[in-house]
Amino acid sequence: MYRIVVTVIWWSVIQGLGYSQPVRQKTDSLTYQLYLSQEWKPLMRETRRSLHQGIDFFYLRVRAGIAAYELKKYRLAAHHLSKAYKKNSSDEFVNYWYYYSLVMSGRKDEANRLAMRFSDDYLSSMDIRKQTGVNSILAEVQISDNSEIEALLDENIAGAYNYLGYRNVADRQVYKAFGIDHRVSGRVYAFHGVSHLGISRMQLFQSPLTRINIQHESTTTQYQYYLQGRYLFDHGWMVTSSASLLWGEAVSHWFSYSSEGVPRLNRNIYAINDYVLNAGIAKELRWLRPKLSLSAGEISGTKQWQIDGQVIVYPLGNTNLYLTSDLSRYHDNGTDKNHHVFSQKLSIKTGPLWLTGEWVTGNIRNFSASDGYIVYNMSETIKGIAGITAWIPLFNNRFDITGRYRITDKEGLTFIYANTVDYQMAKYLFSEKSFLISLRYNL
Template structure:
């Protein structure tokens, strides 16, 4: 009996403590102690318990924000810092914390936007202000058709047709360079120039004549310009324009008065464009995008609507998932041509020590697809069925420099035209793999 009474007496304080409600004074005292000792997880746990009981005050928000920040949960700390600054506007400690929370969350434009509220002393100390040139980047890459030899052999060995005319890609080279400018704390302009060189083979064979084989180069230039309007509260509006121009060549077959074949080199120029408008919104654990574009590529009118969801489970850039769905439509009124399709892209990224790794897979016809805010345009005459790739990102010297190495592999297809007789023709489909290796450097000023 005595033993039972003793156990009950020992448990009474525990039950009493569990039923006691927290008080603002107690929460203030304990969170301050946790703050001084750097016990961030305990501080966050007590903060959650206090909020469940309706306790909420400035120093609780501020200490909780700093706790999340010091644990690396930068996106989680942002709304708490923003709320605290609503109560004490212009507090330099809070402004500095929020500035770096934006930067470490990948929200660089929001960090620049925040500098509107900085006193001059803080701008000078952090070197935080709009810059005429925010960064400079350059990237170059090569790609090759790994099935080139087998396709060219298949084309040369065809003996069943009276005439055939075939194109097949060999390799490709590109270089792109860009600049980012701050036109004010709430407006940013990105511009880039890209040069692409595509080498192709053309094979013409007519019964009774020697085959004609020739190599042709398509030279394409691109100018990209995009404005980023910071609308506040995590909203961004981005209009952009991508202009594409260049020339290509091919061999045309004709006949003289004696019906002898004449092969002539023909040069053609092209001018294409793509217009884009995107609306972005940042939240704590995710961000969203709704965007659309209209383009005229290779004489075809192309419309596209995109929806994107980026998820940050750890409230930082240590691990993220980006899912994008694009609905496309291509029309060529003069040929009564119309095509609709959907493209899905899934990317996963994570931090591995001092660098980041990204992997992605794209399913669906990527021909005429616009990506990366209209920066990349897949205006290839060879349809793309799928793609997978990986990126390695290496920040150097406190992210003043950033190296990136990329690889991707695409499944593409082409068509061989051949006549079985003088009136009957058909296209034979062939498949090939295009592999690309590239690398680049970004210099942040």
């Protein structure tokens, strides 16, 4: 009985091999003819059919990768060419197409890592830049203005019989940043960023009992150092870790009376010492890129943690159209509550530039975004953000210029004192408009 079973198994294997060889030869011949005649869509259909039947070989992946590239499905091209690369990493033809499919897919770190394995002669002949040190240099400036500040300062915030009404209104913000992205080793890349943020505010004090209406400017100066490391694993996996350190001082004033009953403003300085630590993992797939990250830190003197999930979907298989969805859940010890923030972006290529529309909703305060690169530690709560970004590469991708316009809806607090101790708070809303210009030089 045992011999009969073994004989049947071997006969099945031999029959399967005998069947698969002619089918593979037929597939090889057909896909080669489709490749020569540049019939890319039929070639992709034949590839899907063959892979579904378990037929997979080096030249099938090469032809499918080039067909996908010619159809501008660069992420699918990178998938097929990565399979061919694993079978023969020394094939220069495969290396060329694999490199540019990664570049066109927006996976520049992986493309740079691949280029490190090429010889100088090959890089020169294929017009590929080898990046061994600094990859890019970034400089950006953003100016934000509260166009409603005059109306907010003209309001009667104290009422007719209260001791004092107080409001600290944001006026203008000027943000300046500089960053360097560089290669550390074959798999490790790092970004260093430093920034300065200057904030101008107007403090409003109203006292109906003494008929006082005082407006006084206060300022905030904040510095930030940001460091992010990116580690590339095989098969499209990437792990990131980052640290963001913020320091500076906020100058404000408080209303009081002297012993002679004369009103005066006392100057106070508050130190800023915030930090955010972040770690994340992402995976490059054919049609999307999921990412999960965790953050923890101290913002505005309160402990905070958050978990962020992101999915980038490429419906066309390239960066000509993609959607970015972010959902964050964070806990702020200052309020001892859990909050949610949702962000949706739509990016589309229009001629030489890319346009991105964004919409953000949630209660954003003591919160971080972009792996801790952006830290919201202002006293106001952001209720929503809407904006549009234009990005254009210049001079054969040597320079990138980005312009962004945003409208941010914010919620501030008015403090109404019945006496020197007891008070109640009232909310007020305003919109802040900002414009950012960014220049990146790619080495």
